[in-house]
Amino acid sequence: MKKGKATIHEIAKALGIDSSTVSRALNNSDRVTQKTKDKVLAKAKELGYQRNLIASNLRRNKSNTIGVIVPRISRHFFSSAIAGIEEAAFLAGYNVIISQSMEKLDREKSSLNNLWSNRVDGILISVSMETEICDHLKFLRDNDVPLVFFDRHCPDMEQSSKVLIDDSRASYEAVTHLIEKGCKKIVHFSGPQSLEIYKNRLKGYRRALDEHGIPFNKDLVITSTLMEVDGKDMIKELMDKHKDIDGIFSANDVAAIGAMKYLKKQGVRIPEDIAIVGFSNEPIAEAIEPSLTTIDQSGFELGRTACNLLIENINSKEKVLDRTLILNPTLIKRESTNRK
């Protein structure tokens, strides 16, 4: 057998027809007899022919590939998002090339160059923590490469398509949930205010308090990097000063868990004495006892939505490159137990 490199020419020769006819037959063009198509298809199968997409792509000037850049693929949120992207891309017949910036701007740039070298049809990106100015993304527009941000975007980039999560609203709902459960004194574990997500989560917290007539007390908001140990330290400090805390709204789950473990050791009942809600980044919360209510950010949905938006951008002739979609995370209430 020939070294597996069956081309349209070989099947053309074997059939005594021209390679362009073979090409048309293979592409199911309506300008070829059904009979010819059948012959071609049979021969193709016989020879083990498989289209060389590289050549096809070169000719069509289209790669049928979507490039994705995420900070880290191993983070659960992003791997779920990629799963969603994969799903949408698969259904639309696109391939996906994934690269990681490892939270570095340099690597983000080189990934971008690489994707462009591969002539991807569009790019999905969640920028790195180092990315503040997005000049390195501008050239995509000059080259007509559609771009869609997901989750983390660039505020300094006017007219960009993006799919984001409504952190503010989710936070509002989470805190409202606590209030409805009967909480009066709710603390907030917040993250670095340089990141918009944390700003928005704080915003939602304040709005929920406002609308339910609970005065905002800045002493009840502590900012940290939200590690597990932070959660422990924060709640420890707060409990010393304020005896009557009965709710925690944490900007992530890790800190919430840290606090929860500490509280349990102190004999505090969750959620009877203190109820906790946290944004969920990793699927760890599910392994915890059902006292923790979490906000599921559903990376999968985000990825799927972003990818579909991108594909729409790719296919549309008119450039509508500044659409923004906002997804609502869902509050997962694990405990129906009413509080004291």
Place this chain on the structure above:
Amino acid sequence: MKKGKATIHEIAKALGIDSSTVSRALNNSDRVTQKTKDKVLAKAKELGYQRNLIASNLRRNKSNTIGVIVPRISRHFFSSAIAGIEEAAFLAGYNVIISQSMEKLDREKSSLNNLWSNRVDGILISVSMETEICDHLKFLRDNDVPLVFFDRHCPDMEQSSKVLIDDSRASYEAVTHLIEKGCKKIVHFSGPQSLEIYKNRLKGYRRALDEHGIPFNKDLVITSTLMEVDGKDMIKELMDKHKDIDGIFSANDVAAIGAMKYLKKQGVRIPEDIAIVGFSNEPIAEAIEPSLTTIDQSGFELGRTACNLLIENINSKEKVLDRTLILNPTLIKRESTNRK
């Protein structure tokens, strides 16, 4: 600015030289003056030239891309593996195309066709649960596409390269760990015996008992699908029959957690009364109190190793396509507390 499509011809024209010289300069050929190279590089940068890898690949008949097929990208073990693959590929200058089989044989086949159409230079695969016969992989060999299995392989495929985890040994070490902690009556939560991993885990369990003079008792081994509820049910049933159980070796972490939660509710102290060791699939164990010892399967290392092996296969002229590497998972002992 021209529509971003700077080619070697344009920079050749701008410089009054031939495109082949430009090509050589760009590829840093030693048959071009340094002076010319400098000029070319400068012009390339000026014009925002970026090599068209599609054309390059077509010409070189090499895609510089590695194809990866996993059952599901959203499973932590696989996303870590992919992170490792990415890392190794990045360092070696390869791209990665990822596709998911969603545990379906059909989808695995179509992914494979797609990767081959894209003329990937090599393929890494962890087969789906439906994949028992690997005929659909054989054609890769005819076409000289190197293939490396990782984690899940095809026993019916002679002469295949693979990177596996030594489940038997890890299990042996885990059970030995329990025995050394003083456990006398250790139960084993096992999984479907159609999968080799579970067979091997059981094997390691038996060997550890044997070597420490503990008689094997088949009543202490229960097979299930290892969901959380299974863990609960199994330990419940076992505790009713055997009062003196003091150790659990679970083939995964989820079932271990199920058992642990149940036991704690019953007032059993972990690990003082009953010590538990479980294989870790998701990073959930870390969120649990430190009473659970886990076996880290390190998908990252597995992916890195597999990718490096594949790249070696791609680059080596002589086909050494039947190398098997076995990695040892590491036992993570979270609790130094000695037992009663």
Place this chain on the structure above:
DNA sequence: CTGTTAGCGCGTTCAG
């Protein structure tokens, strides 16, 4: 409906 021609952008001859 089918054949002919002419590239896509690049890398590799083979001559100078």
Place this chain on the structure above:
DNA sequence: CTGAACGCGCTAACAG
């Protein structure tokens, strides 16, 4: 050291 010419495999355009 450099230029000219060719072709990778496929498809779009134009003929017939």
